[in-house]
Amino acid sequence: MAVRKNAVPVKSEIVIKGRGITVGFGERKILENLDIDVYRGEILGIVGASGTGKSVLLRTILGLQAKVAGSVEILGQPYDDAEPAIRAQIDQRLGVLFQQGALFSSLTVLQNVEFPMREHLGLSPRLMEELARLKIELVGLAPEAADRMPSELSGGMIKRASLARALALDPDIVFLDEPTSGLDPIGAAEFDELIATLRATLGLTVFMVTHDLDSLHTVCDRIAVLGDRHVLVEGTMADMLEFDNPWVQKYFRGTRARRLEA
Ligand SMILES: Nc1ncnc2c1ncn2[C@@H]1O[C@H](COP(=O)(O)OP(=O)(O)OP(=O)(O)O)[C@@H](O)[C@H]1O
Structure with a gap:
């Protein structure tokens, strides 16, 4: 391609x-x-x-x-x-995607993407979830991926989920x-x-x-x-x-x- x-x-x-x-x-x-x-x-x-x-x-x-x-x-x-x-x-x-993806293993993809938002932005939970789902879509993951745990993802999906988290704060x-x-x-x-x-x-x-x-x-x-x-x-x-x-x-x-x- x-x-x-x-x-x-x-x-x-x-x-x-x-x-x-x-x-x-x-x-x-x-x-x-x-x-x-x-x-x-x-x-x-x-x-x-x-x-x-x-x-x-x-x-x-x-x-x-x-x-x-x-x-x-x-x-x-x-x-x-x-x-x-x-x-x-x-x-x-700044957004960072470390070599191994470094997602929090005990959080879903959605929660991982919400993590920096929770730290830095004073958004309502509903708005934060909407934004996080948008980021997940932006990196080409299917909507269902949001509710998966990192252990349930392929290597490529982990990279994309990590990128979604890196993009969380625009x-x-x-x-x-x-x-x-x-x-x-x-x-x-x-x-x-x-x-x-x-x-x-x-x-x-x-x-x-x-x-x-x-x-x-x-x-x-x-x-x-x-x-x-x-x-x-x-x-x-x-x-x-x-x-x-x-x-x-x-x-x-x-x-x-x-x-x-x-
Ligand atoms: N915390 C540390 N303590 C001691 N040495 C370290 C530490 N971190 C990195 N190094 C050493 O610094 C050098 C550079 O490491 P670095 O990981 O930046 O290499 P790299 O160019 O990214 O390599 P690769 O392409 O294999 O990933 C290596 O010799 C490594 O062993």
């Missing part, structure tokens, strides 16, 4: 600005003096060899991982050292950690299609950690490659193909990549 990139982002407004980010565990530095910009409306794919720190970067931007040095601005405001009230305001504009930016991992190729392509559609219709900015070359080809406007503890290269797929680095060349021009181009 061909995915069209409907909304071409204008490279003007930076919505995530990371500068000099350094993160270490004990003596071991995972990220060092890393700079990153994410532009409003774009789908940015973060790639890199296993263990290069992609998830650590995502967690650091979100303030879930302590850094040794550096700063993070989100939506034009300092985020990492913001007052709790300001930070809570920014948090409401975020400006969505963070996705390997959203298509564990999905079969058709499920993965459908998920990519969903991301592209949501970006086009809701104007989302998407920060996506992925190993999925299909996603990089079909939905990402830009790609940032992590390596040697920082962003080795960032740009379009065409830029990746031109970049003179053995790992980047092998990754983007290797057998699996060539199969995609065929």
Whole structure:
């Protein structure tokens, strides 16, 4: 299924600005003096060899991982050292889909989607339920899925339910950690299609950690490659193909990549 990139982002407004980010565990530095910009409306794919720190970067931007040095601005405001009230305001504009979906196993899909609404919005139960059901529909789940427990869902449905929860507060930016991992190729392509559609219709900015070359080809406007503890290269797929680095060349021009181009 061909995915069209409907909304071409204008490279003007930076919505995530990371500068000099350094993160270490004990003596071991995972990220060092890393700079990153994410532009409003774009789908940015973060790639890199296993263990290069992609998830650590995502967690650091979100303030879930302590850094040794550096700063993070989100939506034009300092985020990492913001007052709790300001930070809570920014948090409401962010949605996150963690690698394993991370739904609350003891809550139904509906209750999972309602969870952030209950935390942040003072809505009546009826309105909250209506909104949550809309989000569930938005991500392509059947209405009946709302009343299922996470254990009763397929991998693809879990991803969609998690995305519905990530969208619960109408975020400006969505963070996705390997959203298509564990999905079969058709499920993965459908998920990519969903991301592209949501970006086009809701104007989302998407920060996506992925190993999925299909996603990089079909939905990402830009790609940032992590390596040697920082962003080795960032740009379009065409830029990746031109970049003179053995790992980047092998990754983007290797057998699996060539199969995609065929
Ligand atoms: N809490 C932690 N304590 C110690 N080391 C950690 C911790 N979290 C991550 N690491 C280490 O940091 C490095 C980067 O981890 P990270 O999960 O960000 O890698 P990744 O690039 O996302 O990998 P993958 O593609 O395999 O998911 C790894 O070596 C990992 O073992």
